[in-house]
Amino acid sequence: xxxxxxxxxxxxxxxxxxxxxxxxxxxxxxxxxxxxxxxxxxxxxxxxxxxxxxxxxxxxxxxxxxxxxxxxxxxxxxxxxxxxxxxxxxxxxxxxxxxxxxxxxxxxxxxxxxxxxxxxxxxxxxxxxxxxxxxxxxxxxxxxxxxxxxxxxxxxxxxxxxxxxxxxxxxxxxxxxxxxxxxxxxxxxxxxxxxxxxxxxxxxxxxxxxxxxxxxxxxxxxxxxxxxxxxxxxxxxxxxxxxxxxxxxxxxxxxxxxxxxxxxxxxxxxxxxxxxxxxxxxxxxxxxxxxxxxxxxxxxxxxxxxxxxxxxxxxxxxxxxxxxxxxxxxxxxxxxxxxxxxxxxxxxxxxxxxxxxxxxxxxxxxxxxxxxxxxxxxxxxxxxxxxxxxxxxxxxxxxxxxxxxxxxxxxxxxxxxxxxxxxxxxxxxxxxx
Amino acid sequence: xxxxxxxxxxxxxxxxxxxxxxxxxxxxxxxxxxxxxxxxxxxxxxxxxxxxxxxxxxxxxxxxxxxxxxxxxxxxxxxxxxxxxxxxxxxxxxxxxxxxxxxxxxxxxxxxxxxxxxxxxxxxxxxxxxxxxxxxxxxxxxxxxxxxxxxxxxxxxxxxxxxxxxxxxxxxxxxxxxxxxxxxxxxxxxxxxxxxxxxxxxxxxxxxxxxxxxxxxxxxxxxxxxxxxxxxxxxxxxxxxxxxxxxxxxxxxxxxxxxxxxxxxxxxxxxxxxxxxxxxxxxxxxxxxxxxxxxxxxxxxxxxxxxxxxxxxxxxxxxxxxxxxxxxxxxxxxxxxxxxxxxxxxxxxxxxxxxxxxxxxxxxxxxxxxxxxxxxxxxxxxxxxxxxxxxxxxxxxxxxxxxxxxxxxxxxxxxxxxxxxxxxxxxxxxxxx
Numbered sequence: 090x091x092x093x094x095x096x097x098x099x100x101x102x103x104x105x106x107x108x109x110x111x112x113x114x115x116x117x118x119x120x121x122x123x124x125x126x127x128x129x130x131x132x133x134x135x136x137x138x139x140x141x142x143x144x145x146x147x148x149x150x151x152x153x154x155x156x157x158x159x160x161x162x163x164x165x166x167x168x169x170x171x172x173x174x175x176x177x178x179x180x181x182x183x184x185x186x187x188x189x190x191x192x193x194x195x196x197x198x199x200x201x202x203x204x205x206x207x208x209x210x211x212x213x214x215x216x217x218x219x220x221x222x223x224x225x226x227x228x229x230x231x232x233x234x235x236x237x238x239x240x241x242x243x244x245x246x247x248x249x250x251x252x253x254x255x256x257x258x259x260x261x262x263x264x265x266x267x268x269x270x271x272x273x274x275x276x277x278x279x280x281x282x283x284x285x286x287x288x289x290x291x292x293x294x295x296x297x298x299x300x301x302x303x304x305x306x307x308x309x310x311x312x313x314x315x316x317x318x319x320x321x322x323x324x325x326x327x328x329x330x331x332x333x334x335x336x337x338x339x340x341x342x343x344x345x346x347x348x349x350x351x352x353x354x355x356x357x358x359x360x361x362x363x364x365x366x367x368x369x370x371x372x373x374x375x376x377x378x379x380x381x382x383x384x385x386x387x388x389x390x391x392x393x394x395x396x397x398x399x400x401x402x403x404x405x406x407x408x409x410x411x412x413x414x415x416x417x418x419x420x421x422x423x424x425x426x427x428x429x430x431x432x433x434x435x436x437x438x439x440x441x442x443x444x445x446x447x448x449x450x451x452x453x454x455x456x457x458x459x460x461x462x463x464x465x466x467x468x469x470x471x472x473x474x475x476x477x478x479x480x481x482x483x484x485x486x487x488x489x490x491x492x493x494x495x496x497x498x499x500x501x502x503x504x505x506x507x508x509x510x511x512x513x514x515x516x517x518x519x520x521x522x
Numbered sequence: 523x524x525x526x527x528x529x530x531x532x533x534x535x536x537x538x539x540x541x542x543x544x545x546x547x548x549x550x551x552x553x554x555x556x557x558x559x560x561x562x563x564x565x566x567x568x569x570x571x572x573x574x575x576x577x578x579x580x581x582x583x584x585x586x587x588x589x590x591x592x593x594x595x596x597x598x599x600x601x602x603x604x605x606x607x608x609x610x611x612x613x614x615x616x617x618x619x620x621x622x623x624x625x626x627x628x629x630x631x632x633x634x635x636x637x638x639x640x641x642x643x644x645x646x647x648x649x650x651x652x653x654x655x656x657x658x659x660x661x662x663x664x665x666x667x668x669x670x671x672x673x674x675x676x677x678x679x680x681x682x683x684x685x686x687x688x689x690x691x692x693x694x695x696x697x698x699x700x701x702x703x704x705x706x707x708x709x710x711x712x713x714x715x716x717x718x719x720x721x722x723x724x725x726x727x728x729x730x731x732x733x734x735x736x737x738x739x740x741x742x743x744x745x746x747x748x749x750x751x752x753x754x755x756x757x758x759x760x761x762x763x764x765x766x767x768x769x770x771x772x773x774x775x776x777x778x779x780x781x782x783x784x785x786x787x788x789x790x791x792x793x794x795x796x797x798x799x800x801x802x803x804x805x806x807x808x809x810x811x812x813x814x815x816x817x818x819x820x821x822x823x824x825x826x827x828x829x830x831x832x833x834x835x836x837x838x839x840x841x842x843x844x845x846x847x848x849x850x851x852x853x854x855x856x857x858x859x860x861x862x863x864x865x866x867x868x869x870x871x872x873x874x875x876x877x878x879x880x881x882x883x884x885x886x887x888x889x890x891x892x893x894x895x896x897x898x899x900x901x902x903x904x905x906x907x908x909x910x911x912x913x914x915x916x917x918x919x920x921x922x923x924x925x926x927x928x929x930x931x932x933x934x935x936x937x938x939x940x941x942x943x944x945x946x947x948x949x950x951x952x953x954x955x
Contacts, residue, residue, distance in 0.1 A: 104663070114672065121851065123849075123850050137580065226663050226666070226667020226668065229662060230659050230662070230663065231665070232833060233659070233838065234659020235830070235834070236551075236554045237547065237554075237831075237832075237833030237836075239547065239550060355632070362819065365793070379539070379829060379833075380818075380820060380827045381657060381821050381827055382825070383658060383820035385819075386815075386817040386818075387815065388815070394812065395576065397813040399670075400669075401666060401670050403670075403672065408846050410849065413841050415844040416556075417554065417556050417840075470784075
């Protein structure tokens with residue numbers, strides 16, 4: 090039986106999970122791949138730090154150069170995360186003739202084209218199933234299982250932290266700060282949750298998935314982004330009242346020959362499959378011209394789910410399947426054949442609008458008139474009765490639109506928000522189909 | 523660019539869909555695989571029958587021998603279905619050096635070991651993504667995406683016809699016969715729906731999936747089977763009252779080192795992910811030791827979803843990935859390493875029991891006493907008030923148990939059903955976790 094030698098860069102949560110699966114499932118992995126995996130090096134910054142796993146003597150090292158240039162090493166497993174030095178280490182590993190398996194969405198979303206170019210030039214592969222929705226084999230599903238399809242849309246809950254927080258807010262009726270604190274206490278949010286709650290993490294994953302699904306070049310800056318950190322608690326209450334939940338949705342869809350992408354808090358009907366994805370779970374809906382709607386659900390992060398995807402990639406390389414895939418798919422090609430990326434402005438959508446208005450006769454008529462003037466028709470309205478005390482203060486007016494062009498809605502909002510009866514900038518959220 | 527020549531056996535719904543994808547997505551498929559697909563032969567019984575697609579002159583034939591022995595043909599696509607002559611044609615195609623792609627669950631569930639043996643001996647592959655849950659790439663997910671996992675359980679809605687009927691019964695409140703007639707009218711059930719509604723179709727798919735997921739030998743007769751054709755409408759009403767829906771669930775799970783399998787109408791909580799899979803959709807929940815719960819949802823059948831999976835397999839063969847997978851996975855090995863199959867008797871489960879009782883003092887106590895004597899504890903009870911008119915007639919008593927061993931429940935039922943107060947055999951259904 091062949092032995093495949095690995096260098097693990099990083100021994101954090103996922104690295105520990107990978108080492109654990111490789112040890113505990115050794116026989117199972119041998120029967121799956123016909124090969125034996127041996128960890129040759131584990132590169133860490135601080136070898137004295139206590140670890141959640143015992144390693145054989147002599148494999149823990151701080152010398153990354155030695156690990157990635159070791160002629161015995163077949164696969165470098167990059168689990169450091171972030172752009173630098175991961176970008177350089179991946180490129181150098183490939184040039185040194187190693188295959189690379191990585192869970193690093195940031196570096197692939199930003200420098201995927203460069204790194205896949207190095208891989209192609211070196212005749213090596215980059216496995217990245219773990220980089221998107223750790224516990225869902227979505228990269229393989231899109232690149233292989235749905236390969237016969239022209240994919241028309243992707244919509245996903247791709248950030249487990251945001252989804253945990255939103256679930257807690259909806260189900261427990263607590264505010265954002267309290268829900269974030271709970272997520273941090275339970276390990277679903279980091280001490281600095283910025284990249285999760287501001288939508289950047291989901292955006293990176295969307296960029297990678299869209300590249301695969303649509304074969305388009307997707308510059309990160311072409312994706313419109315809004316996080317859940319800007320969300321007001323009151324909008325969750327009104328969403329509930331309307332039969333919806335708010336989810337941080339990452340959406341890419343081809344409309345009229347162009348690809349529009351966004352990450353934003355979105356109203357999802359409570360009985361929509363994505364409306365029922367709770368806590369730290371991720372889910373992705375992919376629609377193909379032949380297969381129709383398909384949905385994939387699983388844990389988006391965490392030690393073992395992500396490690397499971399890393400090891401699936403190791404098996405793919407061991408079997409030789411990854412090499413065949415890589416050669417044929419021309420991932421991150423210089424000139425991909427997919428549709429060009431456009432901004433979301435012309436995209437048809439339904440919208441949730443929350444006005445803060447002065448409650449006086451004719452207010453609804455004036456706002457509805459302006460919306461109508463821009464071709465935006467109203468599907469439903471909530472305006473609660475106000476008490477004597479409210480007179481003179483701002484009260485909320487909720488309008489759900491029928492399908493409208495985003496650009497028209499933005500223009501209409503500029504007009505309505507200039508009215509003297511509108512007391513604060515109107516909140517505008519997408520509504521999923 | 524290479525050209526890969528195909529022989530299609532059968533040009534029914536799926537075959538027509540395959541031919542359509544190959545034609546309409548030719549460029550897309552070339553960019554996915556680096557190869558061009560050409561249909562060399564389409565074998566049909568009656569070439570004069572009108573078809574939903576125009577084929578090039580000279581490729582429609584009745585001569586199956588000529589097609590599968592043509593040295594130009596690379597892949598035989600078997601879309602005839604059933605055991606004979608499919609079994610023989612697949613074996614002969616493999617021996618003639620062709621790869622085979624098939625959507626035929628019946629022949630693989632029954633003769634998989636034999637046919638995979640022929641494939642191995644011939645150095646050829648059998649692609650069968652389309653054989654299980656047409657529009658869900660579940661074979662690849664289990665065999666590749668989850669390969670790092672020890673899978674502990676599978677639970678699936680694998681028959682779209684049954685699910686359509688059950689959805690109609692629940693949502694429209696109609697009876698079985700009416701729902702079946704509606705499904706037939708809309709093309710979701712065949713004129714003879716037996717194999718769908720009696721659970722055999724789901725059983726075959728479960729056998730194939732379980733073989734992949736657990737690497738066990740799964741004889742069809744080891745799977746307990748009950749269809750929806752035996753279901754009484756009243757049990758759907760009581761299930762609804764309890765917050766459940768009834769689904770035809772195919773379940774395989776490893777408990778205490780043994781693999782238990784069944785297909786049966788099962789109560790699924792309304793807010794359980796599988797409880798929300800409606801109409802003709804299929805879904806499969808797979809639990810792995812590392813990845814946790816994952817769920818895959820899509821259309822289980824129909825022209826284009828199934829054709830999409832057939833073409834995905836064609837791409838896999840063209841790319842060479844199928845060959846690598848096949849060599850490494852040793853599918854349908856002579857002595858698979860997985861757990862032995864046991865019957866379901868010792869499996870822990872929750873149960874729904876519907877007694878038909880004579881409504882008289884002490885009835886509930888006598889039944890509860892017998893259940894308790896077998897260690898079966900009661901989670902909830904429904905017994906509605908009866909009117910004067912009901913006195914003397916049989917009334918329903920519904921008992922939901924906590925987790926109990928199936929064997930104990932069966933024994934207890936034999937005892938309670940012998941009581942004079944029990945007027946008809948008690949209905950016993952599984953309840954999903």
